Amino acid sequence: MTVVHQPSMWDVAETASLAALPGRVTRRDLDRGAWVDHLPGWVHGSDEVLEVLLGDIGWRADRRQMYDREVAVPRLLRWYAGGETLPHPLLGQARADLDAHYLPELGEPFVSAGMCLYRDGRDSVAWHGDRIGRGRSQDTMVAIVSFGSPRALMLRPVGGGASVRFTLGHGDLVVMGGSCQRTWEHCIPKTSKPVGPRVSVQFRPRGVA
DSSP states (O other), rough: OOOOOOSSSSSSOSEEOOOOTTTOOEEEESTEEEEEETTOOOEEOOOOOHHHHTSOOOEEEEEEEEEEEEEEEEEEEEEOOOOOOOOSHHHHHHHHHHHHHHHHHHHHHHHHHHHEEEETTTEEEEOOOOOSGGGGOOOEEOOOOOOSEEEEEEEEEEEOOEEEEEEOOOEEEEEEETTHHHHHHEEOOOOSSOOOOOOEEEEEEEEEE
């Protein structure tokens, strides 16, 4: 797989590392018991991780049924179950740091790591909530670390309402918590602007997808 990306002019650290979470991550309360935590630039030297993620790590192109025809999913996917070795050591450290910070509130560790590769502005994900499994009926958390070109993450209440926008890329962190997966929905919209690849790494607890 060959995907060309433009390195960040600002994230110039040669070795990837993580900033501290306590005292830096900020929370935005939504309604209906949902909230979002945000920390821009959590990963320093994120392009080093991106180079690995854009390599041959087992990306797959899925297809889905839409009405009377089968269509390509507009992004590439890779899923790491608990116990699988992640493709860069920093990702294992990121999961450990998220556990240390959120375990008192979440009550359980992050386990799986799902990854999406948005190759350019034509790749996207439609409005949805992570409601397969326990996310349909219980409060939970989904932590997303972004690598590569910034893309918009949009959130809106289920049933309609004003949307909230986060622009995520180059090592940014966002955590959706509380009732967010069942009372809100989120998407990555397509864009006509020229953008390079972005990889989204989603850490989830057991039984949430």
